Amino acid sequence: MIAIIKYNAGNIKSVQNALSRLGVESMVTDNKSDILNADKVIFPGVGEAGSAMTYLQDRGMDILIKSITRPFLGICLGQQLMCSHSEEGDTNCLNIFNVNVRKFPSTDIVPHMGWNTLYDLKGDIFTKSENNEDVYFVHSYYAELCENTSATCTYILPFSAALQKDNFFATQFHPEKSADVGDKILKSFMEL
Amino acid sequence: MPEIAYIKNNKVLKKRIIPCLDIKNGRTVKGINFVSLTDAGDPVELAKAYVQQGADELVFLDITATIENRSTLLHLVEKIANEINIPFTVGGGINSVEDVYSLTQAGADKVSVNSSAVKRPELISEIASRFGSQCVVVAIDTKKEKTGWKVYTHGGRTPTIISTLDWAKRAEELGAGEILLTSMNNDGTKSGFSLDITQTIAEEVNIPVIASGGAGAKEHFADVFLNTKASAALAASIFHFDEIPIQELKKYLKTKNIPIR
Numbered sequence: 001m002i003a004i005i006k007y008n009a010g011n012i013k014s015v016q017n018a019l020s021r022l023g024v025e026s027m028v029t030d031n032k033s034d035i036l037n038a039d040k041v042i043f044p045g046v047g048e049a050g051s052a053m054t055y056l057q058d059r060g061m062d063i064l065i066k067s068i069t070r071p072f073l074g075i076c077l078g079q080q081l082m083c084s085h086s087e088e089g090d091t092n093c094l095n096i097f098n099v100n101v102r103k104f105p106s107t108d109i110v111p112h113m114g115w116n117t118l119y120d121l122k123g124d125i126f127t128k129s130e131n132n133e134d135v136y137f138v139h140s141y142y143a144e145l146c147e148n149t150s151a152t153c154t155y156i157l158p159f160s161a162a163l164q165k166d167n168f169f170a171t172q173f174h175p176e177k178s179a180d181v182g183d184k185i186l187k188s189f190m191e192l
Numbered sequence: 193m194p195e196i197a198y199i200k201n202n203k204v205l206k207k208r209i210i211p212c213l214d215i216k217n218g219r220t221v222k223g224i225n226f227v228s229l230t231d232a233g234d235p236v237e238l239a240k241a242y243v244q245q246g247a248d249e250l251v252f253l254d255i256t257a258t259i260e261n262r263s264t265l266l267h268l269v270e271k272i273a274n275e276i277n278i279p280f281t282v283g284g285g286i287n288s289v290e291d292v293y294s295l296t297q298a299g300a301d302k303v304s305v306n307s308s309a310v311k312r313p314e315l316i317s318e319i320a321s322r323f324g325s326q327c328v329v330v331a332i333d334t335k336k337e338k339t340g341w342k343v344y345t346h347g348g349r350t351p352t353i354i355s356t357l358d359w360a361k362r363a364e365e366l367g368a369g370e371i372l373l374t375s376m377n378n379d380g381t382k383s384g385f386s387l388d389i390t391q392t393i394a395e396e397v398n399i400p401v402i403a404s405g406g407a408g409a410k411e412h413f414a415d416v417f418l419n420t421k422a423s424a425a426l427a428a429s430i431f432h433f434d435e436i437p438i439q440e441l442k443k444y445l446k447t448k449n450i451p452i453r
Contacts, residue, residue, distance in 0.1 A: 013299050017273050046324050106398055111326055111369065113400050114423065115206040115248055115453040134206060134453045136279060138326045138369075154203040177279045177301065179243065 002026035002190075003038035005065075008055045009047035009077055018176035022183060024190055032064055040189070041068055044176075045077035049101070049141070050089025052081060062094055071192040072168050073125070076139060079163060079170035083143050097163045097170070099146035104156050111140045112155040118173075123150035123164040124192055125171075128184040135161075135171075135178040135185075142172065206453045207417050207445070208248035208424035209438060210402060211431040213238055215254045215284070218264050220432065236271050238432065243276050245438035248453055250276065251304065251372070251426060253331075254284030255347060266298045273299020281329050289318050296323060304329040304372060307345035310352065310359070313366055320367025329402075330363040331372040332356060334389060341389045348376050357392060364397045371397060372426065374404040382408025385416040385425065394421035402426050410436055410444045417450045 004015055006028045019026045019042075026042070027034065035041055043065065045052065056062045065072070074082045081093050086101035093101070104110045115134040118126075142159035145152065151162035153172070163170045169189065175182035213220045213235050220235045239250055252272070254265050262285070269282055282295050283304030292303050309315050309330055319328045333344045334356040341356040360371050373393055375386035385403045394401040400423035403416045407427035416422050430436045445452045 013297065014273065014301065017299060018277060020274070021277065046326060048324070109398055109400055109423065111399075112205065113326065113370070114208050117203055119203070138279075140325075155205055174279075177277065179277050183277060 001038050002040045002042060003035045004028045004042045004044060005035060005061070006030040007045070007052060007061065009045035009052050012044050014174075015042055015044045015075065015176045018183070018186060019190075022186060022190065030059070030061070032060075035064060036068065038070065040071045040073070040192070043072065043074040043078035043081070045075065045081070046138075047077050048088060049077065049080055049086040049091045049093065052077060053091050053093060056081070066094060066096060069167055071189065073189050074168075074170035075176070076172060076174060079143060079160075079172050080139075080141055082163070082168065082170050086141060088141050096168050097143070097146065097148045097165055099143050099148065099160065099163070101141050101143050103141050108156050111138055112142075113138045115178075116153050116155060116173075118151045118153055118161055120152045121150070121162075123162070123169070125162070125164070125169050125185050125188045126151065127188050129181065129188070133181045135173040135175065135181055137161075137173045139172060204451045205423075206248070206451045207422075208402075209246075209413070209442060209452070210249045210251055210424050210426040211238075211242045211247050211438070212251040212253060212404070212426050212428040213432075214428060215252055215265070215268065216256045217261055218268055221255070233432065235268060236275055239272050239276050239280075242431065242438065243278055246442055246453065247278065247431075247438055249278055249424070250280040252280065252282045253304070254282070256284075266294055269295060269298040269300050283329070283331055287315070289322055292319050292323060292327070296327070302327050302329050302369070304331045306331040306333065307350075309363070310343060310345050310354065313362060316363055316366035316368055320369070325367045325369035325399075328368050329370045329372050330360075330368040331374065332359060332363075333374045333376055335376040336386075336389070341392075344376060348379075356389060357396060360393045360397055364399050368399060370400045370402060370423075372402045372404055375406060378406025379404070380429075381406055382430070384408065384412040385422075387415060387419045390416060390422050391420035394423075400424065407436075410441050413441060414445055414448045414450060417445065418448065
């Protein structure tokens with residue numbers, strides 16, 4: 001069973017829809033034992049970093065998430081919350097990835113919204129993917145490049161489109177909204 | 193000259209091609225100059241076909257948007273969300289945060305607000321603060337008059353004295369994530385997008401602008417991307433009736449070195 005962590009951020013339903021299209025059963029839950037006992041955990045989210053972290057901390061979910069040893073995938077805000085610190089609301093995050101999240105400079109349109117290209121792919125969720133494939137992004141904040149970067153993308157500047165450390169995976173883009181390219185990434189994660 | 197080889201490794205954000213499905217009582221329709229509706233098919237089937245053809249996003253506008261058919265719409269949104277793996281926007285009759293909540297629960301990624309936001313601009317900030325700016329598309333129907341481009345509401349039936357540029361800037365300030373700009377002068381004419389107002393708005397706001405109204409040929413899409421800062425272009429009937437297949441359009445735009453997925 002796949003657990004999709006329920007918290008005060010949107011976009012949870014679309015992840016569940018994507019999994020069911022791939023024939024994978026999942027539950028949306030904030031029950032700690034369900035999350036700990038799941039085969040895999042997905043941490044989606046569209047929202048604001050500060051209020052999301054407060055919500056997680058108030059419920060002890062921050063400690064729970066860091067203790068998970070099964071494959072764990074953060075998406076969009078989920079990725080940002082797995083980093084050390086976010087400029088959004090000057091928020092201390094989960095610090096799974098030792099990297100900061102910054103706001104895009106407003107030298108171009110912000111948010112970065114639409115389809116952009118993945119590069120420098122490495123790691124276990126890209127085994128079915130190739131460099132140069134386009135995925136769907138929508139975000140105003142980005143994780144800087146770091147040693148955990150497992151895919152890069154460039155908008156205004158190069159940033160971490162995906163991160164990986166041990167069992168923790170994260171994507172800034174939305175694999176669940178990235179057509180066939182996204183489905184391949186979700187499938188690779190499901191096969192871990 | 194050989195066809196220009198499209199360099200695939202262009203590290204840039206792609207221009208989006210967005211088919212729009214006007215929905216009335218659960219079916220797809222398209223009016224010409226906002227009237228005279230003709231049936232264009234089952235929206236779920238059309239949506240699936242567009243995804244297959246390479247549409248970058250979809251927009252569904254409920255053009256009747258009465259309380260009676262609200263549950264029909266929500267049911268349709270659920271069906272669409274189950275079937276497609278690209279982002280989609282739903283608009284029509286959205287007056288409150290509660291309306292947005294039910295649509296996003298049904299699976300919509302974004303909502304589009306138009307008349308209700310003109311009437312009560314705070315609606316934009318209410319939706320943005322609850323669901324994020326990325327969730328709010330402000331749709332503007334505009335017509336060029338002697339005194340300049342003005343905003344129209346209620347499906348283009350009601351004129352206002354509001355300047356389109358002022359309204360677009362205000363919408364951005366209030367937290368709009370995108371502007372969907374429809375030129376009523378061009379809509380349904382198949383004579384091309386209005387480059388004039390599209391460029392004016394796209395230059396002045398720092399959020400994506402979706403050009404809409406007037407697409408009738410592949411060249412029109414190239415014109416709007418080469419001559420304005422529009423991030424996306426939207427069209428309806430030319431895609432429904434397969435006058436311009438999306439794959440063909442995208443292939444053509446790539447030969448013009450426009451960044452396309």
